[in-house]
Amino acid sequence: MEHTSNKITEQSSLHDHLEKRSTLELLKGINQEDKKIADAVALAIPQIEQLVEALVARYDKGGRLFYIGAGTSGRLGILDASEIPPTFGMPHDRVIGIIAGGDGAIRKAVENAEDDTKQAWKDLKAFNINSNDVLVGIAASGTTPYVLGGIADAKAHGILTAGITNNPGSPLAHHTHIPIAINVGPEFVTGSTRMKSGTSQKLALNMISTAFMIRVGRVKGNKMVDMQLSNNKLVDRGTRYLVEALNLEYEQAEAALKKYGSVREAIQNLK
Known part of the structure; x- marks a missing residue:
């Protein structure tokens, strides 16, 4: 013992x-x-x-x-x-x-x-x-x-x-x-x-x-740009990230997030 x-x-x-x-x-x-x-x-x-x-x-x-x-x-x-x-x-x-x-x-x-x-x-x-x-x-x-x-x-x-x-x-x-x-x-x-x-x-x-x-690059600034958009809370968070990063209206940011599938892709395609 x-x-x-x-x-x-x-x-x-x-x-x-x-x-x-x-x-x-x-x-x-x-x-x-x-x-x-x-x-x-x-x-x-x-x-x-x-x-x-x-x-x-x-x-x-x-x-x-x-x-x-x-x-x-x-x-x-x-x-x-x-x-x-x-x-x-x-x-x-x-x-x-x-x-x-x-x-x-x-x-x-x-x-x-x-x-x-x-x-x-x-x-x-x-x-x-x-x-x-x-x-x-x-x-x-x-x-x-x-x-x-x-x-x-x-x-x-x-x-x-x-x-x-x-x-x-x-x-x-x-x-x-x-x-x-x-x-x-x-x-x-x-x-x-x-x-x-x-x-x-x-x-x-x-x-x-x-x-x-x-x-290894999975955060941009201080944001989780690669997070999985698996519920409404996370979609809203991602949308607000895009509003801030790209100076978009909320509805524009939400549409962009849905189109590109992630915060990172939306930023890369729209900036």
């Missing part, structure tokens, strides 16, 4: 007797802890920068970004990957999130899935992962066997690896090419890494994928 006393993510909360606290006291305590998260993420920006630069360098070769994780960490990777096509108009196979236990584990925990050291590589091989790609393992503890096994196998096949963890001294931090270690301190509820650790991972993933997409 692994010792957890030296894991920051398992250290006892700075708050105690939670069951005796009022709702307001609980909410203020959680918020007090949450205020620490962005500053902790800021300390990892040099490593996040290194990862984004590596992704950009591989992009024109068809390089993809893979996330692997278990539980909350796996779900966050899938969430980030799933938002890239609608936000940036990218194909679904350029950023891929994989969770231990398969897609069924997104909604319901799959028993022992995270303890299999060989399954991650099997999951990755199904996508024909190769040396142009980048693999990011996500694990608050930094000790998840599923993630560590996938990282080890990827490294053995010449694939660049990064790890997002909330334990700076963990195996994931030691065994990835680019360790992104975010020390948010003990959780409000001891060991509940869906809280501060999970939030810090979400912030880091936002930074990674958004900066990556901007660097």
